[in-house]
Amino acid sequence: MRNRQVVLASRPRGPVKESDFRMVEAEVPALQEGELLTRVHFLSLDPYMRARMDDARSYAAAQRLGEVMIGGTVAEVLESRNPRFRPGDKVVGMAGWQEYQVTDGSMLRKIDTAAIPASAHLGCVGMPGVTAWYGLTRIGKPRPGETVLVSAAAGAVGSVVGQLARILGCRAVGIAGGKAKCEHVVGELGFDACLDHKAASFPEDLRAATEKGVDVLFENVGGAVLDAALSRMNPFGRVAVCGLIAGYDGQDIALRNVRAILVDRLLVQGFIVSDHPQVWPQALQELAAHVAAGRIRWRETVAEGLESAPRAFIGMLRGENLGKQLVRLVREAAAAGPRGGAPSPG
Amino acid sequence: MRNRQVVLASRPRGPVKESDFRMVEAEVPALQEGELLTRVHFLSLDPYMRARMDDARSYAAAQRLGEVMIGGTVAEVLESRNPRFRPGDKVVGMAGWQEYQVTDGSMLRKIDTAAIPASAHLGCVGMPGVTAWYGLTRIGKPRPGETVLVSAAAGAVGSVVGQLARILGCRAVGIAGGKAKCEHVVGELGFDACLDHKAASFPEDLRAATEKGVDVLFENVGGAVLDAALSRMNPFGRVAVCGLIAGYDGQDIALRNVRAILVDRLLVQGFIVSDHPQVWPQALQELAAHVAAGRIRWRETVAEGLESAPRAFIGMLRGENLGKQLVRLVREAAAAGPRGGAPSPG
Numbered sequence: 001m002r003n004r005q006v007v008l009a010s011r012p013r014g015p016v017k018e019s020d021f022r023m024v025e026a027e028v029p030a031l032q033e034g035e036l037l038t039r040v041h042f043l044s045l046d047p048y049m050r051a052r053m054d055d056a057r058s059y060a061a062a063q064r065l066g067e068v069m070i071g072g073t074v075a076e077v078l079e080s081r082n083p084r085f086r087p088g089d090k091v092v093g094m095a096g097w098q099e100y101q102v103t104d105g106s107m108l109r110k111i112d113t114a115a116i117p118a119s120a121h122l123g124c125v126g127m128p129g130v131t132a133w134y135g136l137t138r139i140g141k142p143r144p145g146e147t148v149l150v151s152a153a154a155g156a157v158g159s160v161v162g163q164l165a166r167i168l169g170c171r172a173v174g175i176a177g178g179k180a181k182c183e184h185v186v187g188e189l190g191f192d193a194c195l196d197h198k199a200a201s202f203p204e205d206l207r208a209a210t211e212k213g214v215d216v217l218f219e220n221v222g223g224a225v226l227d228a229a230l231s232r233m234n235p236f237g238r239v240a241v242c243g244l245i246a247g248y249d250g251q252d253i254a255l256r257n258v259r260a261i262l263v264d265r266l267l268v269q270g271f272i273v274s275d276h277p278q279v280w281p282q283a284l285q286e287l288a289a290h291v292a293a294g295r296i297r298w299r300e301t302v303a304e305g306l307e308s309a310p311r312a313f314i315g316m317l318r319g320e321n322l323g324k325q326l327v328r329l330v331r332e333a334a335a336a337g338p339r340g341g342a343p344s345p346g
Numbered sequence: 347m348r349n350r351q352v353v354l355a356s357r358p359r360g361p362v363k364e365s366d367f368r369m370v371e372a373e374v375p376a377l378q379e380g381e382l383l384t385r386v387h388f389l390s391l392d393p394y395m396r397a398r399m400d401d402a403r404s405y406a407a408a409q410r411l412g413e414v415m416i417g418g419t420v421a422e423v424l425e426s427r428n429p430r431f432r433p434g435d436k437v438v439g440m441a442g443w444q445e446y447q448v449t450d451g452s453m454l455r456k457i458d459t460a461a462i463p464a465s466a467h468l469g470c471v472g473m474p475g476v477t478a479w480y481g482l483t484r485i486g487k488p489r490p491g492e493t494v495l496v497s498a499a500a501g502a503v504g505s506v507v508g509q510l511a512r513i514l515g516c517r518a519v520g521i522a523g524g525k526a527k528c529e530h531v532v533g534e535l536g537f538d539a540c541l542d543h544k545a546a547s548f549p550e551d552l553r554a555a556t557e558k559g560v561d562v563l564f565e566n567v568g569g570a571v572l573d574a575a576l577s578r579m580n581p582f583g584r585v586a587v588c589g590l591i592a593g594y595d596g597q598d599i600a601l602r603n604v605r606a607i608l609v610d611r612l613l614v615q616g617f618i619v620s621d622h623p624q625v626w627p628q629a630l631q632e633l634a635a636h637v638a639a640g641r642i643r644w645r646e647t648v649a650e651g652l653e654s655a656p657r658a659f660i661g662m663l664r665g666e667n668l669g670k671q672l673v674r675l676v677r678e679a680a681a682a683g684p685r686g687g688a689p690s691p692g
Contacts, residue, residue, distance in 0.1 A: 051609075222604055241608050254600040258568055262587050262616040270608040 001028040004306055005068045006097035012053055014249050016317060020053065021069070021310040028100050036082045037102050038075035040095050041333035043306070044122035045071070045313045045325040046156070047220075050248040069097035069309075072127055074111070074118045076330075085110070092121050097309050099329055116288055117336030123324035124160045124298045125287045131273040132160035132218075133283040135240035136168075138276075139269045140216035144169030147210055149229055152220035153194055154181035154299075156324040157242060160287070161218045162191045163296045170216075173209050175225060177319045184322060189297055197225050206232060213237075222246045223253040230260040241270040248317065299323030302335045347374040350652055351414045352443035358399055360595050362663060366399065367415070367656040374446050382428045383448050384421035386441050387679035389652070390468035391417070391659045391671040392502070393566075396594040415443035415655075418473055420457070420464045422676075431456070438467050443655050445675055462634055463682035469670035470506050470644045471633045477619040478506035478564075479629040481586035482514075484622075485615045486562035490515030493556055495575055498566035499540055500527035500645075502670040503588060506633070507564045508537045509642045516562075519555050521571060523665045530668060535643060543571050552578060559583075568592045569599040576606040587616040594663065645669030648681045 002025050009022035031037060052063040052070055063070060073095040077085045082105045085091070091108040095101040111121045123129065142148050148165035152158040153174025162172035162185065174185045174194035182194035193209040195202060206228055213234035219226055222244035233239070247253035261268060290296040301321035303312035309327045316325040328335060348371050355368035377383060398416055401408040409416060419441040423431045428451045431437070437454040441447035457467045469475065481503075488494050494511035498504040499520025508518035508531065520531045520540035531540035539555040541548060552574055559580035565572055568590035579585070593599035607614060636642040647667035649658035655673045662671040674681060 226604075244605060244608055247605060252602070253604055254602045255604050256598070256600045258572075258599055258601050259590060259593060261614060262590055262618075265616045265618060265621060266614075268607060268612075268614040270611045272608075272611055275611060 001100065002026075003028045003098055003100040005099075006306060006309055007066050007068055008053060008063050010065070011055060012050075012249070016050065016053065016249075016310075016314050018310045018314065023307060026098075029102055031079060031081045031102060034082050034104050035102055036080040036085045036105050037078045037100060038091060038093070038095065038108075039078050039100055039330065040073045040075045040098065041090075041328070041330045042074040042119050042122055042335070043071050043095075043097060043309060043327040043329060044073065044127070045309065045316050045327065046128070047243055047245050047248070047317065049313065050245075050317060070094065071096045072122055073101075074121055075101065090118055092126065097306065097327075099306060115292055118333065119300060119302075119324070119326055120291065120298065120336045122326060123156050123300065123336070124296050125284060125291055127273060128156035128324065129160050129287040129296075130280055130283040131242060132157050132164060133287060134273050134276055134279055135218055135242050135271055136161050136164050136216070138279070139240035139267075139271060140218060140238045142168055142170045142216045145171075146215035147171040147173060147212055147234075148216040148218065149173045149175065149210065149214045149232070150218040150220070151175040151197075151225055151229065152243070152245065152319075153185045153189075153191065154322055155220065156298075158218070158220055159185070159189055159298060159323060160296060163189055163290075165216075166190055166192075167290065167295055171212075173214075175206075175221075175229070181322060184299065188299070197228075203228060216240070218242060220245060222255075223251070226253075226255060227257045230255070230257040230266075233260055233264050233266055235264045237264060237266050239266055239268040241268060245317070298336070300335055301325050303327045304331070305329065347446065348372075349374045349444055349446040351445075352652060352655055353412050353414055354399060354409050356411070357401060358396075358595070362396065362399065362595075362656075362660050364656045364660065369653060372444075375448055377425060377427045377448060380428050380450050381448055382426040382431045382451050383424045383446060384437060384439070384441065384454075385424050385446055385676065386419045386421045386444065387436075387674070387676045388420040388465050388468055388681070389417050389441075389443060389655060389673040389675060390419065390473070391655065391662050391673060392474070393589055393591050393594070393663065395659065396591075396663055416440065417442045418468050419447075420467055421447065436464055438472065443652065443673075445652060461638055464679065465646060465648075465670070465672055466637065466644065466682045468672060469502050469646065469682070470642050471630060471637055473619060474502035474670065475506050475633045475642075476626055476629040477588060478503045478510060479633060480619050480622055480625055481564055481588050481617055482507050482510050482562070484625070485586035485613075485617060486564060486584045488514055488516045488562045491517075492561035493517040493519060493558055494562040494564065495519045495521065495556065495560045495578070496564040496566070497521040497543075497571055497575065498589070498591065498665075499531045499535075499537065500668055501566065502644075504564070504566055505531070505535050505644060505669060506642060509535055509636075511562075512536060512538075513636065513641055517558075519560075521552075521567075521575070527668060530645065534645070543574075549574060562586070564588060566591060568601075569597070572599075572601060573603045576601070576603040576612075579606055579610050579612055581610050583610060583612050585612055585614040587614060591663070644682070646681055647671050649673045650677070651675065 185194035220243040223246035528540035569592035
């Protein structure tokens with residue numbers, strides 16, 4: 001059986017190019033006792049992968065050249081010599097950018113796709129959802145009536161941050177790139193406001209939308225947008241630093257408003273959700289309940305076929321996606337219907 | 347009775363000039379029931395006063411033009427119509443840059459100058475000491491064996507930070523401006539190392555002195571020195587932002603190494619010690635015990651006479667002082683003998 005894989009061909013210099021990836025084929029090995037074979041249905045594309053492509057020191061080891069690209073996946077068990085898994089089981093894991101995986105199952109988590117669609121286990125009831133949950137509740141610690149500001153608000157993480165903030169009784173204000181995304185964030189996701197950072201009126205829009213200041217900032221972007229947000233913080237505000245996508249290609253994302261940290265006695269904390277495995281069960285349970293009750297909605301952008309992954313990834317880094325960016329590897333796999341809209345083509 | 351006072355004459359544009367201050371004279375009013383008259387022995391000069399001279403938004407209201415400059419003081423009670431105070435009592439308060447003050451006593455704290463010299467109540471057993479204690483123990487939370495790095499290590503706050511870190515079983519590394527300060531910090535205060543940020547070899551010196559990385563950074567300066575320090579942080583390091591003196595005259599102190607906050611999951615927290623009155627009793631008690639036991643040593647730079655305050659303040663902002671910068675207003679008042687050296691002239 002042939003297993004198509006996308007490997008890292010070269011480390012990007014500046015923006016990622018399709019030629020930084022290479023498609024290869026490998027044999028699927030025979031199963032040993034205790035192993036199982038899975039077929040990937042959905043591959044998750046996430047900003048953290050960009051950092052892994054560099055060899056700069058990061059929180060995770062750099063991806064090796066020639067190695068299959070890392071990535072979260074939903075897969076189906078095809079064969080099993082492991083008593084914990086049976087053919088037909090759906091599992092979340094880290095199979096990466098490939099069609100099949102043989103593992104011992106130790107890193108796999110069985111999921112129930114009856115209540116929550118398979119693809120959502122890579123989104124608002126998966127790593128991005130737990131990321132939102134952790135940064136908001138454990139670092140941001142918002143109190144009812146406070147204002148929560150989140151950048152990249154139309155993305156997989158940001159969209160959950162704002163909806164959780166609303167559930168917690170807060171005012172949720174998003175920042176996103178472009179009018180369409182802002183309309184989606186307010187109209188479909190129910191944020192109180194969303195500001196287009198590409199608009200000339202962004203500074204005034206931000207001021208108007210945060211009249212009482214900002215108590216919690218959930219930062220995914222960095223750079224000028226972060227400086228603008230810091231200027232709106234209330235005393236004793238909390239800033240959860242989740243991502244700095246504005247600097248992933250080596251851009252200068254200097255933070256100029258350092259004075260705000262002192263003057264407003266801010267708490268600024270970087271975090272990586274994988275450092276906190278102990279919160280995942282509670283977070284996933286709460287997120288699943290919110291999804292089941294319709295309190296959390298989401299959108300997906302789905303690219304078709306493994307070969308489309310590099311282009312979809314590059315598009316995501318450019319902000320071309322709306323909501324969770326996925327790659328569907330099996331044509332019959334059903335992506336989650338977004339409540340209120342069909343999945344956009346990748 | 348004539349009361350000489352130094353008032354704010356103009357808001358500085360760039361570096362503070364002596365002409366930004368003006369000496370005036372006022373009558374000392376007669377005491378009302380409940381009031382007392384104090385004579386200032388020592389005036390404390392501290393970096394926070396620089397921020398108060400601007401009218402930019404800050405954590406404290408800007409100093410008004412023509413108003414007596416704010417400042418912590420040790421004073422002696424001359425007359426009292428308040429049953430809590432008797433002539434001869436020594437008190438710590440905020441009389442500001444003047445010779446006499448009439449108050450209702452509500453903001454005064456009686457001190458014992460037998461065990462702790464009067465001037466030290468403005469230094470390591472006063473506001474700067476509590477600042478060091480709070481930032482280190484409540485934000486930095488160092489564990490034995492960890493490395494604590496502190497900038498402006500020869501200053502009133504930094505010198506206590508490093509000595510407390512040593513008491514807590516940590517490696518204490520200072521950063522200071524110039525060879526003489528660094529020698530003092532290591533030789534007299536007992537830090538494990540101190541690095542001259544003006545030296546060409548500073549980056550390598552910093553690396554060599556923090557071979558195991560930095561777990562706690564106590565930041566008083568900002569700018570390039572902060573960026574250099576951030577590059578040495580260990581994962582899950584804590585950064586207590588106490589001051590940003592490099593930017594007080596409007597200089598660009600952009601933080602370029604924002605990535606470290608995310609990659610190393612740092613906690614960066616600004617603080618102002620006056621926000622935390624509940625810790626003062628415990629902190630002062632511990633600091634006094636350390637001083638009495640000889641575990642905390644200090645140095646003072648003492649300027650003579652109220653008229654010398656502006657020049658001494660400007661010198662402090664330039665880093666010309668060693669240790670706590672004071673102004674002695676009463677010639678017979680005894681400054682604390684530094685253990686191991688005489689007070690430098692201001």
